Amino acid sequence: MGALNLAEWQKLPVSLTELCINTTLRCGQSFRWRKNDAGVWSMALHNRILCLHQDLEHLYYKSLKLEMLPAPPNSIPPSIAPGRNANDSELIQHYFNLTPNLTELYQEWSAADANFAKKAPKFTGVRILRQDAWEALVGFICSSNNNIARIGQMVHKLCINYGPLLGHFEGEPYHDFPEPEALSHDGVEAKLRALGFGYRAKYIHRTACMVAAKPEGWLDSLRNPEAPVIGVKPSSGGEWSAEGREGYRSAHEQLLELQGVGPKVADCVCLMGLGWGEAVPVDTHVWQIAQRDYKFGKGKHSSLTKQTYDAIGAKFRSLWGKEAGWAHSVLFTADLRAFSERLVAKVEKKEEDIVVKMEGDVEVEESVVKVEKVLEKCIKRERDEEESKVLEVEEKVVRKTKRKRKT
DNA sequence: AAACTACCTCGACA
DNA sequence: ATGTCGAGGTAGT
Numbered sequence: 357m358g359a360l361n362l363a364e365w366q367k368l369p370v371s372l373t374e375l376c377i378n379t380t381l382r383c384g385q386s387f388r389w390r391k392n393d394a395g396v397w398s399m400a401l402h403n404r405i406l407c408l409h410q411d412l413e414h415l416y417y418k419s420l421k422l423e424m425l426p427a428p429p430n431s432i433p434p435s436i437a438p439g440r441n442a443n444d445s446e447l448i449q450h451y452f453n454l455t456p457n458l459t460e461l462y463q464e465w466s467a468a469d470a471n472f473a474k475k476a477p478k479f480t481g482v483r484i485l486r487q488d489a490w491e492a493l494v495g496f497i498c499s500s501n502n503n504i505a506r507i508g509q510m511v512h513k514l515c516i517n518y519g520p521l522l523g524h525f526e527g528e529p530y531h532d533f534p535e536p537e538a539l540s541h542d543g544v545e546a547k548l549r550a551l552g553f554g555y556r557a558k559y560i561h562r563t564a565c566m567v568a569a570k571p572e573g574w575l576d577s578l579r580n581p582e583a584p585v586i587g588v589k590p591s592s593g594g595e596w597s598a599e600g601r602e603g604y605r606s607a608h609e610q611l612l613e614l615q616g617v618g619p620k621v622a623d624c625v626c627l628m629g630l631g632w633g634e635a636v637p638v639d640t641h642v643w644q645i646a647q648r649d650y651k652f653g654k655g656k657h658s659s660l661t662k663q664t665y666d667a668i669g670a671k672f673r674s675l676w677g678k679e680a681g682w683a684h685s686v687l688f689t690a691d692l693r694a695f696s697e698r699l700v701a702k703v704e705k706k707e708e709d710i711v712v713k714m715e716g717d718v719e720v721e722e723s724v725v726k727v728e729k730v731l732e733k734c735i736k737r738e739r740d741e742e743e744s745k746v747l748e749v750e751e752k753v754v755r756k757t758k759r760k761r762k763t
Numbered sequence: 764a765a766a767c768t769a770c771c772t773c774g775a776c777a
Numbered sequence: 778a779t780g781t782c783g784a785g786g787t788a789g790t
Contacts, residue, residue, distance in 0.1 A: 384785065500786035506773065507785085554771020559787080618787045639785035661765060688785080 360394050360409060365416040366444060374458050376481025377410050383689040384504045385485050385628050387495050387511040388533070392526060400515070400522045400530040402447060407525070415452075419444050420525055442586045450586050453486045456679070465676050465683045471649045472676070472683060475690045478698055482686045485628055486583060489575045490567065491533040492629030493614070496621040497559050504694070513551050514539070514560075539564035559616025566614055575630075578607035583631025596634075598674045604632040619665055623681075633679040636669040641691050642684065643668070 381389040381397060389399045397408040404419040442450070449455070462480065466473035491511075498510045511533075518538045519531035539560060548557035567575060576585060580603060582593040594601040600608075607630055611622035619638075626635035638646070643660050646668045647653030657664040669680075676683040689695060 496785085497787095499784095501770075501772095501784065502786085503773085503784040505784095509773095549771080552772060555769090555787090556771075616787065620786060624785085637785080641785055659766085663764080692785090 360396070362409065362416050365407075365409070365418045367414040367416045368445070368448065368454075369413060370410070370415040370454070371459075371481075372410070372412060373462075373480040375410075375415065375452055375454065375483050377408060377415070377452075379479065379481060379689060379695070380452075380483050380485065382694065383482060383685070383692060384499075384507075385685070386487055387498075387504070387508040388491075388515070390528075398525055398530070400519075400532045401451065402442065403522065403532065404444075405523055405525050405530045406444070406447070408448075415448070417444055417448055420523060446586055451486055453483055453583075456682075458483055461679060461682065462686075465686075468677075469675050469683075472687065476686050479686055479690045479695070482682075482689050484633070484682050484685055486631060487629050488533065489579070489625060489629035490536060493563065493567075493575070493611070493617070493621075493625045494533075494539075494560060496624040497563060497616040498553070498556055499621070499624075500556065500616070500618075502556075510551075510553055510556075513553075514548075517547070517551065518544075536564045536568040540568040556616065562615035563617065578603075578610060578626075578630050580604070580631035580633070593632075596678055598670050600632070600634045600669075600673065604634055607632060608635070619662065623669075627681040627685075633681050634673050635681045636672045636684045637681070638665050638668050639688075641688055645687055645691060646671075 377397060381391075386399075389397050391397050395409055399406055406417065406419050409416040458481065462476055466476060494514065495507065495511050498507045502510075515531040515533055516529070518534035520534075522530050522532055524530065544564070545557045545561040548560060551557075553560065579585070580593045580601075581591040584590055594603050599605065604626055607626050608619075608622045611617050611625055612619070617625075621637075623635040623637035626632040627637060636642070638660070643652075650668075650671060652664065652668060652671075657667055672684055673680040
């Protein structure tokens, strides 16, 4: 751990069950956050470089003083009302969507759904961010047929090549996310292809052209009025129904007109960029969850057609209610490969103990390595199965360890 | 409507 | 060492 002088930071009292940035910032909602060895998260956001750190009781934050040139490069900070400059505290409350009581919501979802109650306890503090809608749109266009690591690389390349430079932190340049106009010029598609975007290059360029051609503020006009940009008073989001509110359905429909935007991407933008909590993006993970835990995958809904897609969303909305997309995100996170180690955390602890005890014994170290490989396979094979089965695997692996140690 | 197929790239795995 | 596979889908038949 590096020397973190947290006394210099601002802080907000937040429990890990209300917000866990370590999970929330890695679960594939946002693709731009970086974490250093000292446990500091950082990202360029709204004309500043924001740094975060979290412990058991507080979320610490500070934004870097930028030795910036007179004119801010990007005169239109996204998600903030024109002419208004949010302070760090406002920005964090807004970005992390801190108003809803997540602990209470988890309780409600658990009471309504035994499967949620079973899966959620190891994945508390997963909160839906309020990201800039345009950034979310482009990020999720990149997500098609892709993995989270590469999406992050692609978004990073977009910022480096087209986004305004805000400053440096720990020797690294920090760029804001590029505006639609910056991605709408001729030659962008070719360059993005050269940068490794593949077929998504065309989608990004064409969508940027379409959005740039719309009236200023068009994307934010699709927001849930209950979750407006900073500086605008919230108003009613409309009447609730299992199909979703009218405003949500309208936003979804309009997003579908953009290139590279299908139902899943549109729902991601609705949920994470436009504040519509009932949006339920159904991707391959969620489709698998729906089949495994919610009886989809048979008869009428044997494949993921548009009709099945809508039925899954309606099912989850009727089960979890107005913030169904939030609950869905918890289960999605629980299924992510990147978090599968959490299901066997105890084993890893034991491994560490063994290594420490037997330090200096070459033979044993080798056997430990072998066991780790076995563990990996177990994790991969078992990650979709019940926790009880994972526990069985734990015991087997531990016994194997002991045997190998003796030989 | 539903079912197929092509689509870029990259790291993991055999 | 080289081939195959699949990753948070979408657009076009």
